[in-house]
Amino acid sequence: xxxxxxxxxxxxxxxxxxxxxxxxxxxxxxxxxxxxxxxxxxxxxxxxxxxxxxxxxxxxxxxxxxxxxxxxxxxxxxxxxxxxxxxxxxxxxxxxxxxxxxxxxxxxxxxxxxxxxxxxxx
Amino acid sequence: xxxxxxxxxxxxxxxxxxxxxxxxxxxxxxxxxxxxxxxxxxxxxxxxxxxxxxxxxxxxxxxxxxxxxxxxxxxxxxxxxxxxxxxxxxxxxxxxxxxxxxxxxxxxxxxxxxxxxxxxxxxxxxxxxxxxxxxxxxxxxxxxxxxxxxxxxxxxxxxxxxxxxxxxxxxxxxxxxxxxxxxxxxxxxxxxxxxxxxxxxxxxxxxxxxxxxxxxxxxxxxxxxxxxxxxxxxxxxxxxxxxxxxxxxxxxxxxxxxxxxxxxxxxxxxxxxxxxxxxxxxxxxxxxxxxxxxxxxxxxxxxxxxxxxxxxxxxxxxxxxxxxxxxxxxxxxxxxxxxxxxxxxxxxxxxxxxxxxxxxxxxxxxxxxxxxxxxxxxxxxxxxxxxxxxxxxxxxxxxxxxxxxxxxxxxxxxxxxxxxxxxxxxxxxxxxxxxxxxxxxxxxxxxxxxxxxxxxxxxxxxxxxxxxxxxxxxxxxxxxxxxxxxxxxxxxxxxxxxxxxxxxxxxxxxxxxxxxxxxxxxxxxxxxxxxxxxxxxxxxxxxxxxx
Ligand SMILES: Cc1cc2nc3c(=O)[nH]c(=O)nc-3n(C[C@H](O)[C@H](O)[C@H](O)COP(=O)(O)O)c2cc1C
Numbered sequence: 001x002x003x004x005x006x007x008x009x010x011x012x013x014x015x016x017x018x019x020x021x022x023x024x025x026x027x028x029x030x031x032x033x034x035x036x037x038x039x040x041x042x043x044x045x046x047x048x049x050x051x052x053x054x055x056x057x058x059x060x061x062x063x064x065x066x067x068x069x070x071x072x073x074x075x076x077x078x079x080x081x082x083x084x085x086x087x088x089x090x091x092x093x094x095x096x097x098x099x100x101x102x103x104x105x106x107x108x109x110x111x112x113x114x115x116x117x118x119x120x121x122x
Numbered sequence: 123x124x125x126x127x128x129x130x131x132x133x134x135x136x137x138x139x140x141x142x143x144x145x146x147x148x149x150x151x152x153x154x155x156x157x158x159x160x161x162x163x164x165x166x167x168x169x170x171x172x173x174x175x176x177x178x179x180x181x182x183x184x185x186x187x188x189x190x191x192x193x194x195x196x197x198x199x200x201x202x203x204x205x206x207x208x209x210x211x212x213x214x215x216x217x218x219x220x221x222x223x224x225x226x227x228x229x230x231x232x233x234x235x236x237x238x239x240x241x242x243x244x245x246x247x248x249x250x251x252x253x254x255x256x257x258x259x260x261x262x263x264x265x266x267x268x269x270x271x272x273x274x275x276x277x278x279x280x281x282x283x284x285x286x287x288x289x290x291x292x293x294x295x296x297x298x299x300x301x302x303x304x305x306x307x308x309x310x311x312x313x314x315x316x317x318x319x320x321x322x323x324x325x326x327x328x329x330x331x332x333x334x335x336x337x338x339x340x341x342x343x344x345x346x347x348x349x350x351x352x353x354x355x356x357x358x359x360x361x362x363x364x365x366x367x368x369x370x371x372x373x374x375x376x377x378x379x380x381x382x383x384x385x386x387x388x389x390x391x392x393x394x395x396x397x398x399x400x401x402x403x404x405x406x407x408x409x410x411x412x413x414x415x416x417x418x419x420x421x422x423x424x425x426x427x428x429x430x431x432x433x434x435x436x437x438x439x440x441x442x443x444x445x446x447x448x449x450x451x452x453x454x455x456x457x458x459x460x461x462x463x464x465x466x467x468x469x470x471x472x473x474x475x476x477x478x479x480x481x482x483x484x485x486x487x488x489x490x491x492x493x494x495x496x497x498x499x500x501x502x503x504x505x506x507x508x509x510x511x512x513x514x515x516x517x518x519x520x521x522x523x524x525x526x527x528x529x530x531x532x533x534x535x536x537x538x539x540x541x542x543x544x545x546x547x548x549x550x551x552x553x554x555x556x557x558x559x560x561x562x563x564x565x566x567x568x569x570x571x572x573x574x575x576x577x578x579x580x581x582x583x584x585x586x587x588x589x590x591x592x593x594x595x596x597x598x599x600x601x602x603x604x605x606x607x608x609x610x611x612x613x614x615x616x617x618x619x620x621x622x623x624x625x626x627x628x629x630x631x632x633x634x635x636x637x638x639x640x641x642x643x644x645x646x647x648x649x650x651x652x653x654x655x656x657x658x659x660x661x662x663x664x665x666x667x668x669x
Binding site: 003004005006007010011013014017018020021035037038039041067068069070071072073074075076 | 243246247248249250251252253255256258259261263264267268271272326329330333334335363365366379380381382384386388389485486487488489490
């Protein structure tokens with residue numbers, strides 16, 4: 001990408017980025033976000049992430065994006081995994097061990113059924 | 123984090139207790155449960171609520187309605203009307219006698235049960251910190267573009283001055299004024315330093331920002347550079363923060379690739395570059411002049427001040443040193459304006475503050491709330507109360523360089539001015555919340571141990587005073603203290619404050635001052651009775667040699 005030389009160019013880039021995200025939600029794409037701050041990693045976020053990727057591969061899932069983010073301040077609940085399917089509201093799971101991660105993948109992501117016991121209470 | 127919708131306080135001072143406050147409390151508890159409101163309403167028994175003509179008092183937040191005197195038989199009616207149906211019960215309200223400052227302030231805050239307000243942390247935990255596109259999708263670099271293409275450097279400085287933003291690194295100095303000082307000195311080059319040393323025990327707010335939203339710091343530093351006319355910037359990151367360093371490095375490279383760093387930023391005649399420098403584990407290197415020494419490759423020891431870094435900073439040149447959280451506010455202020463920023467927080471401390479909550483509470487972690495909320499609110503609403511229903515005894519702010527806040531100050535608004543009027547300080551934003559099982563002698567001993575270890579040794583009061591105070595506290599904790607020790611402690615505390623070269627020594631005496639001011643009886647019990655009232659100190663009666 002070439003350098004941004006004006007606010008207009010920046011706004012265009014922003015709109016492109018937003019359009020990409022929009023496209024993802026309208027086509028029912030799946031986005032899984034793992035909290036990967038130091039607290040998350042210390043609590044086992046990498047293991048959770050690996051389990052998620054493993055299931056994705058085993059099951060040959062497509063149209064799925066696994067991404068990382070920083071800490072949101074709920075360090076006690078790490079590792080935190082968020083599941084967003086299409087335009088449905090995002091579901092936030094806490095204390096996600098690799099086993100839980102597999103279960104979330106199988107039951108929620110593939111099966112379409114949320115797992116209330118793993119959710120972070122509001 | 124969802125907040126409870128209402129907070130109910132019952133006065134629990136001795137007078138109120140004598141007039142049946144406990145029964146009122148249990149009745150409230152039962153009634154709230156009966157109506158199934160326990161998850162929405164936080165009920166707390168507190169200390170003195172500030173007026174004594176209508177005890178026991180019940181105060182209902184966020185309306186700040188004051189009821190009193192309340193009898194147990196009034197409770198079902200009160201709960202059903204006010205908490206269930208949302209109607210104030212005038213018959214039970216306390217007469218409009220003159221209110222004390224504390225409650226008057228509660229009333230002024232009518233209707234604002236402080237929800238979390240995220241400015242600094244608005245993107246942390248949402249975006250992928252290693253993807254500049256996500257930052258841009260969330261308004262990233264727009265503030266920089268606006269500043270560079272539509273505002274003059276002076277206008278940028280004025281906007282920050284108008285916003286009232288104050289330093290979040292501990293001292294609370296007005297950021298815009300600092301920038302103006304640097305811009306006024308006719309000496310080049312000028313430098314921008316981001317203080318990311320964050321070595322206060324229990325504080326990890328800066329780490330969260332750096333790891334979760336590194337581009338916001340790059341953008342803010344670049345705005346600062348444009349405002350004061352700097353071309354080089356340094357981020358001094360704590361050595362242990364390896365993930366933050368990696369993400370900053372990635373962010374810098376991405377920003378360079380898109381031209382947000384480098385030459386001709388936004389097509390203008392403005393260039394700026396950022397370098398990362400890692401610390402090596404010394405607490406003192408968070409002090410801005412020691413930090414500068416360390417950056418210059420020297421031993422991290424503070425310089426005498428004045429001259430301040432604004433005139434004689436890095437390599438003797440005018441330098442802005444700002445904390446991570448301070449900087450993270452900057453893009454939002456430029457984008458939305460000073461007036462927007464001033465809607466949050468209090469008049470003299472606008473904006474929000476990030477706190478790390480730790481200790482004997484149900485929920486620990488990070489929150490960002492408006493300046494001026496109270497410790498009581500933090501504990502009740504965000505920390506969801508004390509663990510195991512224990513009683514709140516004190517909070518230690520700032521990890522170590524802060525104050526010990528006794529329960530009697532928990533209704534003091536947490537902002538720079540209110541706290542300094544109360545003789546305490548906010549520190550860096552760690553809130554170590556302690557229950558009644560915490561021994562103040564032990565707490566002070568732990569803190570003094572930290573200061574004694576971290577003293578750089580350059581000036582005598584700090585080097586010797588810290589050690590000596592630690593030794594005396596250890597003796598007291600061992601049951602071999604004498605009353606004259608307390609006089610010695612007071613003297614050391616005063617000397618540390620008056621004679622030390624930098625903030626480290628100056629705050630080292632604060633825990634001593636605070637425990638003697640607020641908890642003297644407990645300290646004296648260790649000496650007179652050879653008893654640690656909380657049972658924490660070993661009190662073996664054997665003098666242990668303190669290294
Ligand atoms: C012993 C000591 C340690 C300090 N550690 C830090 C630190 O880790 N991070 C920080 O931002 N400020 C720290 N400070 C405060 C800095 O000296 C300085 O006031 C601050 O970086 C200024 O930035 P601000 O105006 O944005 O708050 C420390 C001060 C002292 C005396």
